[in-house]
Amino acid sequence: MAISLTYLAFRTKFVVSTQENTLLIWTALAIEIATAVPRLFHQTLILGTAQNAKGVRLPRSISNESKLPKIDVFITYCGEGVAILTDTVKAACYQDYPPSLLRVIILDDSSSRDVASAITELRPVVPPSLHYATRNVKPHTHSKAANLNFGLHFTDTLPDGSAGYLAVLDVDMMPSPNWLRTMLPHLLHDPSAGLACPCQRFYNIAPNDPLGMTADISLIESMVVLQDFADSSLCTGSGFLIRRPALDTINGFPEESLQEDLLTTMALSAKGFRTVHVDGELQWGLAASTFPDWIKQRQRWAAGVLSISSYLCSNKGRDLPIGARVSGALWGTIDGLASVIWTISLFLLPLLVSSGRPLLPSSSGGATQSALLFRLAVLDFATQSAVQALICSLVDWRCDMLGPVAGTWMAPYRLLITLRFYCFPKLLGHKVPVFTPTGINAALGKEEREARKRGRSCKKLVLWDCGAWIFLAVLGCCLLGGLRTMEGALSPWLFSEFKVAGRDVFEGFLLRMGWPPLFSLWLLFAKCAWTPISYAFAPAPFVDREQLLDRTGRVLVANPKKNVKECYMKRKSQLFWLVLAAYYVILGVVFEGVR
Secondary structure, eight states, X not given: OHHHHHHHXXXXXXHHTSSOOOHHHHHHHHHHHHHHHHHHHHHHHHHHHHHTOOOOOOOXXXXXXXXXXXXXXXXXXXXXXXXXXXXXXXXXXXXXXXXXXXEEEEXXXXXXXXXXXXXXXXXXXXXXXXXXEEOOSOOOTTHHHHHHHHHHHHXXXXXXXXXXXXXXXXXXXXXXXXXXXXXXXXXXXXXXXXXXXXXOEESOSOTTOTTOHHHHHHHHHHHHHHHHHTTOOOOOSTTOXXXXXXXXXXXXXXXXXXXXXXXXXXXXXXXXXXXXXXXXXXXXXXXXXXXXXHHHHHHXXXXXXXXXXXXXXXXXXXXXXXXXXXXXXXXXXXXXXXXXXXXXXXXXXXXXXXXXXXXXXXXXXOHHHHHHHHHHHHHHHHHXXXXXXXXXXXXXXXXXXXXXXXXXXXXXXXXXHHHHHHTOOGGGTOOOOOOOOTTOOOHHHHHHHHHHHTTXXXXXXXXXXXXXXXXXXXXXXXXXXXXXXXXXXXXXXXXXXXXXXXHHHHHHHIIIIISHHHHHHHHHHHHHHHHHHHHHHSOOOOOOGGGGEEEETTTTEEEEOHHHHHHHHSOOOOHHHHHXXXXXXXXXXXXXXXX
């Protein structure tokens, strides 16, 4: 971080001290500084957490089998599909845990007769007690937390009352047989641990992962792993196990945010309970399977983070520790600001480059200063890469070396939902994002699935209905900028009557697009623009869910196939980072050679 700040300070000084401070040069500098803000915040979070690391949490085992506690398992349902639900119910019922101590409760927010009938048919053939409950109300913004709280009241009315421990599963997350046995010891051995949360794995992501879903999800996992080393882990959703008395101290699940899992962690922390991250393949679920569904999910995440920030800044969050309120509010603010920064930069920098004019002052009269600035830029890239390599190693290199910026193409969509949620009045499209479960057949998602079944492209749906046509303009400006840069750098050498040195050609390229940080952004934006465009013309082939599953036992319990699991767990190609690293090395050699 210190190196990044030093580079930016010298970069600003270099522009201020020259006479060539045009609007283009100042704008390019502003883009460099602005895009560094979320990156530096991310690095600060990583390094700050790493400094408090206490070591890897070792797996635990149950020491006394005769004193196993009772556990209630909640499975929330909101119209995802009966087949998806029954697979999860069967996997939850066939746990390596005494059936007499296990109770599975289906919380149906769709009030579906088909679901009620399916549960009735399953009751005679599954070992533990199986219950069905519904609120008979229309789901709303924070419906999942309200549904879970309804489940808490429902268990209180059962003959045996509520269990001492509660596990929560999303309807599309099938737990492994050792799910409860792996997580329970972390709570039994440590009274201060209030919640244990496992990793989330997904079995329906396409082998080539065209939208970068695995890298995005694994980046979140890497941060949770690092936080767990410092005893500051967060609950990231499905599959967690929580002490019921601890949950009662915070009056159930918070309903003030779309991200009830993160808010639950913060509320428990205020009462002195830690959250424990449990590694391993303990649950396998469904990721968003279409372009529209992926956008909706990311928009909901963005709105959820900002809603937590708003909650922490309000009087409702006054019971939380001041440190948690400040850090949480800052995190949400930076996350929202990052959407603004990346969206503006995504469109503005390609326009600047396409002008074909210099974006940096020339080094005339300041060769020593420009050499120092170049070396600082290279050193900054090296230190950024070292930090990100640490993060990638935590998840066996399943995430991208680019870190959070790998998904920059999502910034306009995240910004749009933020504006519609917080800024726009109803007349201008104000919209409160609601919980959209994976597997629900929204119109655009259903249309894409039908197109992929027939082996057709999704050009109209992605480019027009989802607004990805804007990336055609970004990609066009990026390509035009490359051509204009080469024209501006080479034209003096090709068309001048006077002999032009190779050093001047190199400097012409460097000042227009070749400056390493600006070139990195230009190449990143071109790559990000290509992501939705390539998906529109060549989407992932459609694969029926049943083809991804093996079934065993009398009731045909589902489990993802071995090759499907290996596909998700494979290491991500770091080709883009290698291209950038090679560019820095080659440019450094040329720069030192022409000085």
